[in-house]
Amino acid sequence: MxxxxxxxxxxxxxxxxxxxxxxxxxxxxxxxxxIVKEVIPHIGYLHRCFEKHTEALTYPQIVPYxxxxxxxxxxxxxxxxxxxxxxxxGIEVPPRVEYMRVILGELQRIASHLVAVGTYGLDxxxxxxxxxxxxxxEKILSLFELVSGxxxxxxxxxxGGLSKEIHPDFxxxxxxxxxxxxxKLTELNRLLTGNKIxxxxxxxxxxxxxxxxxNYGVTGPNLRASGYKWDLRRDDPYSIYDKFDFEIPxxxxxxxxxxxxxxxxxxxxxxxxxSIKIIEQAIDNIPDGDVKSAIPKxxxxxxxxxxxxxxxxxxxxxxxxxSKGANNPFRVKVRPPSFxxxxxxxxxxxxxxxxxxxxxxxxxxxxxxxxDR
Amino acid sequence: xxxxxxxxxxxxxxxxxxxxxxxxxxxxxxxxxxxxxxCCAIEMMATSASHYDFDRFGVIPRPxxxxxxxxxxxxxxxxxxxxxxKRLYEQIPDPKYVISMGSCANCGGPYWDHGYHVLKGVDRVxxxxxxxxxxxxxxxxxxxxxxxxxxxxxxxxxxG
Amino acid sequence: MADTEFIxxxxxxxxxxxxxxxxxxxxxxxxxxxxxxxxxxxxISVVMTELYDNPALGFDSLVLLTGNDEDDxxxxxxxxxxxxxxxxxxSVVYHLESLPNRKKIIIKTIVPKANPEVPSVTPLWxxxxxxxxxxYDMYGIIFTGHPNxxxxxxxYDWEFxxxxxKDYQNPEFYQGIKVPY
Ligand code: SF4
Numbered sequence: 001m002x003x004x005x006x007x008x009x010x011x012x013x014x015x016x017x018x019x020x021x022x023x024x025x026x027x028x029x030x031x032x033x034x035i036v037k038e039v040i041p042h043i044g045y046l047h048r049c050f051e052k053h054t055e056a057l058t059y060p061q062i063v064p065y066x067x068x069x070x071x072x073x074x075x076x077x078x079x080x081x082x083x084x085x086x087x088x089x090g091i092e093v094p095p096r097v098e099y100m101r102v103i104l105g106e107l108q109r110i111a112s113h114l115v116a117v118g119t120y121g122l123d124x125x126x127x128x129x130x131x132x133x134x135x136x137x138e139k140i141l142s143l144f145e146l147v148s149g150x151x152x153x154x155x156x157x158x159x160g161g162l163s164k165e166i167h168p169d170f171x172x173x174x175x176x177x178x179x180x181x182x183x184k185l186t187e188l189n190r191l192l193t194g195n196k197i198x199x200x201x202x203x204x205x206x207x208x209x210x211x212x213x214x215n216y217g218v219t220g221p222n223l224r225a226s227g228y229k230w231d232l233r234r235d236d237p238y239s240i241y242d243k244f245d246f247e248i249p250x251x252x253x254x255x256x257x258x259x260x261x262x263x264x265x266x267x268x269x270x271x272x273x274x275s276i277k278i279i280e281q282a283i284d285n286i287p288d289g290d291v292k293s294a295i296p297k298x299x300x301x302x303x304x305x306x307x308x309x310x311x312x313x314x315x316x317x318x319x320x321x322x323s324k325g326a327n328n329p330f331r332v333k334v335r336p337p338s339f340x341x342x343x344x345x346x347x348x349x350x351x352x353x354x355x356x357x358x359x360x361x362x363x364x365x366x367x368x369x370x371x372d373r
Numbered sequence: 374x375x376x377x378x379x380x381x382x383x384x385x386x387x388x389x390x391x392x393x394x395x396x397x398x399x400x401x402x403x404x405x406x407x408x409x410x411x412c413c414a415i416e417m418m419a420t421s422a423s424h425y426d427f428d429r430f431g432v433i434p435r436p437x438x439x440x441x442x443x444x445x446x447x448x449x450x451x452x453x454x455x456x457x458x459k460r461l462y463e464q465i466p467d468p469k470y471v472i473s474m475g476s477c478a479n480c481g482g483p484y485w486d487h488g489y490h491v492l493k494g495v496d497r498v499x500x501x502x503x504x505x506x507x508x509x510x511x512x513x514x515x516x517x518x519x520x521x522x523x524x525x526x527x528x529x530x531x532x533g
Numbered sequence: 534m535a536d537t538e539f540i541x542x543x544x545x546x547x548x549x550x551x552x553x554x555x556x557x558x559x560x561x562x563x564x565x566x567x568x569x570x571x572x573x574x575x576x577i578s579v580v581m582t583e584l585y586d587n588p589a590l591g592f593d594s595l596v597l598l599t600g601n602d603e604d605d606x607x608x609x610x611x612x613x614x615x616x617x618x619x620x621x622x623x624s625v626v627y628h629l630e631s632l633p634n635r636k637k638i639i640i641k642t643i644v645p646k647a648n649p650e651v652p653s654v655t656p657l658w659x660x661x662x663x664x665x666x667x668x669y670d671m672y673g674i675i676f677t678g679h680p681n682x683x684x685x686x687x688x689y690d691w692e693f694x695x696x697x698x699k700d701y702q703n704p705e706f707y708q709g710i711k712v713p714y
Contacts, residue, residue, distance in 0.1 A: 016457050017408045017438075024410055024454060044686035045454045046411055049488045051671070051697060056487050064483065071412035088566060115415075134422035141419075152416060152509050214594050214632060217660025230632065304565035307597065307628055307639075320599055320626070333599040343663050369411055372686060452707050453688045485714045489696050489703045490687060493714045 009037065014357070016045050022119065022361070023368030027345075031354060039349045039357065041342055046372040054332035059085050059159055059299045062332070067153040069334065070370040072115050073313045075108035075144070078157035083238055084308035084319040085159035088301045096289035097161050098240045103174065103282050104144070104157070106275040110181075111140040112313035113268040116365040120265055121192050123362035124201045129192045136184055139177055146170055160295035166286075174283055178276055185272060193266060202265060203256030206348040206360040213259070216347070217340045220315025222364060225251035225267040226259035232311040244281050246274045261363035268365070300327065307335075314338055314365060334373060338366035392530050399442070399468065400431075400526040403519070406441045406461060407434030411448025413475035413509045420512040430519055438464040443522070445515075446501075449477035449484060450492040462499045470526070472518055473501045476508045483508065537561075537568055539636060543590065544570070550583060551576070562641070569626070569639035577642055578652040584629060584638070585657045592629040592638065595658035599626040600668030603643065604699045618700050621646045623672050627654070644674065653679035671697035 014027040024045035030038040050069060054062050066081045067074040079101050086093060118133030141151045146167045148156035156163050192198055208218070213226045223230055231248045233241040249270035251263030303325040309318035315337030322331040341364050348360050389397075409417060421427040421434060435441045438461050450458055462471065473495050476482030481493035495501060502525060505518040540561055548556040559580070560571045572580050584592040606621030627640040644651055653676035654661045665676040666685040673695040676682055684691060693704040704712055 016454065017406070017461055018436075023414065044684075044688070045451060045457070046449060047451055047453065047490050047686040048411075048449055048484050049490050049696070052489060053484070053487045068412055068483065071415055131423045134419060135424060138419070138424045151419075151511060152412060215659050217595060217658065228632075235635075302565055304567070305626075306566040309596075316596070318597055318628075320597060320628070322601065330604070331599075331601055333597070333601075335597045339663065340660055343659065452710065452712070455710055456708065481714060489701075489712070492710065493712075497710055 012354075022366060025342075025366075025368055025371070027357070027361075029354065029357065034353050036349045036352055036354060036357060039346045041345055043339075043342065043368075043371050046368050048369075048373065050334065050373040051332060054329055056328065058327045059089075059301065059329065062329075063158060064153065064155045067155060068369060069336070069373055070312065070314065070317070070338070070367050071152060072367050073108050073112040074153050075104050075157065076112075076310065076312045077317065078154065079105050079239075080308065080310040080312065080317050081319055082157045082159045083310060084306065084321055085299065085301065087308055088304065088306050088321060088323060089159070089296070089299055091160045091294055091296065091299075093161060093294050094289045094291070095240070095287045097291050097294070099282050099286045100162060100166060100291065101157060102239060102241065102244075103279050103286075104147070106278045106282075107140050107143060107174070109275045109313045110272045111137045113272050114140075116268055116313075117188070117192070117265065120362040120365075121198075123358045124198065126192060126195070126198060129188060132184070132188065132191070136181060139180070143170065143173060143177060146173065158295055159299055161293065162291040165291055171283060171286065174279065178280060178283075182276065185269065188269065193269060199255050199262060202261040202359055202363065205256075205261045205352065205356055206264075206363060207257045208259040208344065208348060210259075212347070216344055218315070218344065219340075220311065220313070220337055221267045221271060222264055222315065222341055222344075224249065225263040227251050227253075232309060232316060236309065238308075238310055241278075244278045246277050249274065261359055264363040264365075298327070301325070301329070309335065312337060314367065314370070315341065334370075336370040336373060338368075338370045339373075342366050342371055393527075395531060396527050396529055400523040402431040402433075403443045403470070403522070404431075404433050404435045404441045406438045406444045406465065407436050408438075408444065408461065409447050410450065410454070411475075411477065413447040413477070416509040416512055417445060417447045417474065417515065420515050425512040425516065427516075427519075430516070430523070432519065438462075439466065441465055442468070443470045443472060445472045445474050446478040446495045446499075447474045449482065450495045450498075451490050452492055453490070455492050455498050458495065459498045468531075470502045470522055471495075471499055472503045472505065472515075472522060474505045474515060474518070475510055476506060479504050479506065537563075540568055540570060540638065543584075543638065546587075546590075547580065547583070551579065567639055569641050571641050571643065574642050574644050574651050577640075577654070580640065581627075581652075581654050581657055584640075590636075591631045591634055592636075594630045594632055595627065595654065595660050595664075596630050596637075597626075597628040598654075598661055598664035598668060599628075600624075600672040600674050600697070601626060602672060602697065602699045606646070606700070623649045623674055623698075625651050625668060625674060649674045650677055651675070652677050653682075655679055671695055673698070 010031045012029045016024040016026045026042040028040040053065050066077045114133040114137045118130040121129035145151050148154040208226050210226050210228045213223050229250050251258050255262045301323040305322040307320045309316050318335035320333040321329050324330045349357050478495045484491040503518045503522045558573050562571050584590050601624045603622040606618040608616050622643050624643045630637050668674045670684045
C-alpha cells in the first residue's frame with residue numbers, strides 16, 4: 001500500500017484588499033494542498049462605531065447612520081428603524097406612507113439582489129451579468145434619486161413618514177421600469193442561471209442543511225434556499241405586507257442538493273420576481289394624503305425596550321432599542337444578518353477547494369458595512 | 374503593414390516635448406488598485422460599470438497594487454485598516470497618486486465626533502492628491518476628481 | 534397578554550426543575566413593551582439548556598445576544614473635580630425564538646462590572662459565538678466556556694478598554710496615529 005501522502009499545512013491570507021471579499025474582509029485560510037481545512041474570518045476593518053453614535057444622537061439624527069450600515073439596502077434599513085421607533089413612540093403613519101415604504105423597500109430588494117447576483121457572477125468568472133445587473137440597478141437608483149435626491153444613501157424614510165412628498169413622475173416611471181425589467185430577468189436566467197459552466201461551478205457546493213442553518217441563526221434568502229419557508233413579511237407581518245399576494249420561494253435542489261450555492265443564487269432571482277409582484281399590486285393603489293403629517297416635531301420614546309425586526313434583502317434585520325425616556329436612545333443594538341451569516345463560512349468551506357471559497361462567500365451575500373457596523 | 378508604419382508614411386509626425394509626451398502617456402492609462410472600503414466603494418463600482426464607464430478615461434481596476442498607478446480611498450478608513458492602507462500605498466510603484474473619495478476618507482465624515490475607531494482623514498497616514506467631497510460623491514464627482522488628477526499630471530515636469 | 538401566560542408557564546417549568554428556592558431567583562420583569570425573564574448568571578447554563586433541549590419549548594434559534602451597560606455606577610466627586618465611578622452592572626440580553634412553536638422569549642442576566650462572568654451559550658447555539666465575542670469586545674463581559682473569546686471588531690492589540698461602556702475614554706494616539714478629530 002502506498003503510504004498516505006501528507007502535505008504541509010499552509011496558511012494563506014486573503015484580504016483585506018482582495019477583489020472578491022466584497023469589501024474589507026480578511027480570511028485566514030489554512031490549506032492542505034488545495035483543500036481548505038479551516039477558514040478564519042477576521043472582521044472589524046470597517047467598524048464605524050454605529051452603536052456608540054446612536055447613544056449620542058436623537059432618533060431622527062440616527063437615520064443617516066442607519067443608511068450607512070447596509071449600504072446596499074439603505075432604504076430597508078431606514079424602513080426597519082422607522083418602524084422600530086414608531087412602535088415604541090406609538091406613532092401611526094398614514095396609509096400613503098405605508099404603501100410608499102413597501103414599494104421602495106421592494107425596489108431596494110431588487111437593487112440589492114441585482115448587486116448580489118451580478119457580483120456573484122463576477123466572483124465565479126462571468127463578467128457580463130455584472131454589467132447587465134448594474135445597468136438595471138442604475139434605473140432603480142434613478143427612481144430613488146427622483147424621490148429622495150440621493151442615489152445610494154437616502155435619509156428618506158423618517159420615523160413617522162417620509163422626508164419629502166413623492167415626485168409626481170414616480171408612479172409612471174416605476175411602472176415603466178417594471179415593464180422594462182421583467183424581460184431582463186429572463187435574459188439573466190438565460191445568461192447565467194442555466195449556464196452549464198455556472199451550474200458546474202456552484203451546484204452541490206457549500207450545502208447547508210436546515211438544522212444547521214437554524215442553529216447558526218441563518219435567516220433570509222440563505223435559510224429559504226435550504227428549504228425552510230420563513231419570511232418575516234409573512235411570519236411576523238409588519239407594515240402592510242399582509243395585504244399583498246406573493247409567494248415565498250424556497251430552494252429545492254433543482255441543480256443538485258437543496259441548500260447549495262446554486263440554490264442560494266437562484267432564490268434571489270426568484271425573490272426579485274416576487275418583489276415585482278408586490279410592487280405591481282401596490283403601485284396603483286397609493287392612497288392620497290400627506291406623507292409628512294405624522295412626523296412629530298420632537299420624538300420622545302417612553303422608557304422601555306423593544307426588539308423590532310424586518311426582512312431585509314439579506315435576512316432578519318433587527319433593532320433592539322432600549323430607551324430611558326430621553327430624546328436619544330439609551331442603546332440601539334442591531335441584529336445584522338450578514339454578521340451572523342459570515343459565521344457559516346468556515347463550516348461551508350471545509351473540505352472544498354481554495355477556488356470554491358470565493359464561490360461560497362459570494363453565495364452568502366454579505367455586506368461588510370453591516371458585518372462591522 | 375502595422376499601424377505605426379502607416380502613421381509614418383502618412384507623415385503624421387507629432388512634435389512635442391518629452392514632458393508632455395510622458396505626462397500624456399501617464400495620465401491616459403491610470404490603473405487603479407481594485408480596492409473598495411465602504412459605501413463609497415459601491416459608487417466607485419457603479420462608476421466602473423456600465424452607464425458611467427470609468428474605462429473611457431483609461432482607468433482599469435487591477436487586483437494588485439504593484440501593477441497600479443493610483444489608489445482611490447473609497448470610504449471610511451478605520452484604525453484597524455490604517456496600517457493596511459499605508460502598506461498598499463507603499464506597494465504601488467512610483468509615480469503614484471491618491472484620490473480620497475468621500476467625506477470619510479477626507480476627514481472622518483459622519484463619524485468625526487464619536488467614531489472611536491475611525492481614522493479622521495486618510496491624509497494622516499498617506500499623502501493625498503485629490504479630495505472629492507460628498508457622502509457618497511456621485512459618480513460624476515468621481516469622474517471630475519479624476520479629470521482634476523489628470524490635469525495635475527499634465528502640468529507636471531519630470532525631465533527637467 | 535398571551536405572551537405573559539407563556540412566560541408564566543415557562544417559569545413554572547423551572548420551579549419543577551430547580552426547586553422553589555432557586556427558581557425564585559428567576560424573575561418575570563415587565564417592561565412597557567416587552568416582558569422578560571431576569572435570570573442570575575449562575576443559572577444561565579441550566580435555564581438555557583432546558584430551553585434548548587426541552588422539545589416542548591424547543592428554542593432552536595438564538596436571534597440576538599446583546600451586551601449592555603446598565604449605567605448604574607455610583608458617581609463620587611473627588612476634590613479636584615474629577616469623578617470616580619464605583620460599582621455598576623453590565624447585562625446580557627438573549628432573544629430566543631422557537632421556529633416550530635412560533636414562540637419568543639427574552640432572557641436577561643445582570644452581572645457586576647467588577648466580575649462580569651456569564652456562562653457561554655455557544656455550545657448550544659453556534660450563532661452565539663461571534664455575538665459573545667462582540668459583547669466581550671464592546672463591554673468586557675467574559676463568557677466562561679467560550680471556545681475563543683478574543684476581540685472581534687476592535688484591533689486585537691487594542692488596550693484602551695471596552696468602547697461601549699458608558700465610562701469609556703478614547704485614547705489620544707493609537708500606533709502613532711492621532712485618534713480624535
Ligand atoms: S463618505 Fe459617506 S458614503 Fe462614503 S464611506 Fe463615508 S459614510 Fe460611506
